[in-house]
Amino acid sequence: MKMDKIIKQAQRMQAQMALAQEELQNTVLEGTAGGGAVKVTANGHGEVLSVVIDKEAVNPDDVEMLEDLVLGAIKEATSKARALSEQKMSALTGGMGGFPGLM
Numbered sequence: 001m002k003m004d005k006i007i008k009q010a011q012r013m014q015a016q017m018a019l020a021q022e023e024l025q026n027t028v029l030e031g032t033a034g035g036g037a038v039k040v041t042a043n044g045h046g047e048v049l050s051v052v053i054d055k056e057a058v059n060p061d062d063v064e065m066l067e068d069l070v071l072g073a074i075k076e077a078t079s080k081a082r083a084l085s086e087q088k089m090s091a092l093t094g095g096m097g098g099f100p101g102l103m
Contacts, residue, residue, distance in 0.1 A: 013092065020088045027084065031076030033069040040073040044088075046081040048074060 024044030031040045037057035041049045051073070057066055 016092050017089075020092055024081075024085055024088060027081075029077050029080040029084065031073040031078070031080065033072035033076070038066075038069040038073045040070070040077045042074075042077040042081050044081050044084050046078040046085070048077065 027044035028041050028049065029044065031042070032038065034054075034057055037054040039050075039052045043049060051070060053066070053070070057069060059065065
């Protein structure tokens with residue numbers, strides 16, 4: 001009897017994790033840099049979905065600045081995604097440390 005209960009609990013947790021993964025896939029997060037001159041959107045898994053660069057940020061004489069802005073916006077968007085993912089998984093695992101390799 002006890003094993004049946006454990007199996008059902010594991011199946012319930014698996015369904016909840018699948019739902020959380022789907023929610024992360026459908027969540028859009030934004031990172032910006034340069035006062036919004038560069039905007040990057042990513043999903044909750046940290047996959048970059050789009051990069052938008054304001055034409056005013058494009059200076060052929062200072063490509064390094066634009067590269068830094070793009071990198072900064074990507075880092076912000078993916079950092080938000082990582083934090084959201086950790087929050088969702090922690091809520092499911094009850095702070096048990098998660099499951100390596102799941103993300």
